Amino acid sequence: MPRFEIAVYNAEVANIVSRGEHHKRLDDGWAETRYIEMNAPSLSEAHLRAQSKYPTSAGFVVQSVTPLEQD
Numbered sequence: 299m300p301r302f303e304i305a306v307y308n309a310e311v312a313n314i315v316s317r318g319e320h321h322k323r324l325d326d327g328w329a330e331t332r333y334i335e336m337n338a339p340s341l342s343e344a345h346l347r348a349q350s351k352y353p354t355s356a357g358f359v360v361q362s363v364t365p366l367e368q369d
Contacts, residue, residue, distance in 0.1 A: 299337045299338070299339060300337070300338065300339065300340070300344075300365060300366075300368070301335055301336070301337055301365075301366045301368070302335070302336050302337075302338055302341065302344040302363050302364060302365055302366060303333055303334070303335055303336075303362075303363075303364045303366055304333070304334045304335070304336055304344070304348045304352075304360060304362075304363055305331050305332075305333055305360070305361040305362040305363075305364075306331070306332055306334065306348065306352045306358055306359065306360050306361065307328060307329065307330060307331045307332065307358070307359055307361065308321075308324055308328035308329065308356070308357045308358050308359070309357050309358075309359050310324075310356075310357030311324050311325075311326065311328040311329045311357065312328075312329040312330075314329075315329040316329075331361060334348075335366065336348065341363060341365060344363050345360070345363045348360045348363055
Protein backbone atom coordinates (compact mmCIF):
# COMPACT_ATOMS: atom_id res chain seq x y z
CA MET A 299 0.00 0.00 0.00
CA PRO A 300 1.35 3.48 -0.80
CA ARG A 301 2.88 5.50 2.04
CA PHE A 302 2.40 9.24 2.57
CA GLU A 303 3.98 11.91 4.72
CA ILE A 304 1.48 14.15 6.51
CA ALA A 305 2.61 17.60 7.71
CA VAL A 306 0.34 18.79 10.53
CA TYR A 307 0.35 21.25 13.42
CA ASN A 308 -2.23 22.61 15.84
CA ALA A 309 -3.14 26.29 15.42
CA GLU A 310 -4.71 26.51 18.89
CA VAL A 311 -1.52 25.24 20.52
CA ALA A 312 0.61 27.59 18.39
CA ASN A 313 -1.50 30.57 19.48
CA ILE A 314 -1.44 29.62 23.16
CA VAL A 315 2.31 28.87 23.16
CA SER A 316 3.03 32.22 21.47
CA ARG A 317 1.46 33.86 24.56
CA GLY A 318 3.73 31.84 26.86
CA GLU A 319 0.94 29.55 28.04
CA HIS A 320 0.23 25.82 27.67
CA HIS A 321 -2.67 23.97 26.08
CA LYS A 322 -4.80 21.96 28.51
CA ARG A 323 -4.71 18.69 26.54
CA LEU A 324 -1.93 18.85 23.93
CA ASP A 325 1.80 19.25 24.44
CA ASP A 326 3.60 22.38 23.26
CA GLY A 327 5.24 20.42 20.43
CA TRP A 328 1.99 20.64 18.46
CA ALA A 329 2.76 24.35 17.91
CA GLU A 330 5.35 23.20 15.37
CA THR A 331 4.82 21.12 12.25
CA ARG A 332 5.01 17.38 12.82
CA TYR A 333 5.64 14.90 10.03
CA ILE A 334 3.70 11.66 10.31
CA GLU A 335 3.81 8.71 7.92
CA MET A 336 0.58 7.00 6.95
CA ASN A 337 -0.44 4.17 4.63
CA ALA A 338 -3.41 4.77 2.33
CA PRO A 339 -4.57 3.47 -1.06
CA SER A 340 -4.45 6.94 -2.66
CA LEU A 341 -3.47 10.56 -2.08
CA SER A 342 -7.09 11.61 -1.62
CA GLU A 343 -7.70 8.81 0.89
CA ALA A 344 -4.54 9.78 2.79
CA HIS A 345 -5.82 13.35 2.98
CA LEU A 346 -9.23 12.18 4.23
CA ARG A 347 -7.62 9.94 6.85
CA ALA A 348 -5.34 12.76 8.01
CA GLN A 349 -8.28 15.15 8.36
CA SER A 350 -10.21 12.51 10.27
CA LYS A 351 -7.35 11.82 12.69
CA TYR A 352 -6.36 15.51 13.00
CA PRO A 353 -9.67 17.42 12.73
CA THR A 354 -9.88 21.13 11.98
CA SER A 355 -12.51 21.39 14.71
CA ALA A 356 -9.79 20.51 17.24
CA GLY A 357 -7.41 23.15 15.85
CA PHE A 358 -5.32 20.92 13.61
CA VAL A 359 -4.04 22.16 10.26
CA VAL A 360 -3.01 19.54 7.70
CA GLN A 361 -0.41 21.47 5.71
CA SER A 362 0.44 18.82 3.15
CA VAL A 363 0.10 15.19 2.16
CA THR A 364 3.08 13.97 0.14
CA PRO A 365 3.60 10.55 -1.45
CA LEU A 366 6.79 8.82 -0.31
CA GLU A 367 9.07 6.93 -2.66
CA GLN A 368 8.40 3.23 -2.83
CA ASP A 369 11.41 0.91 -2.51
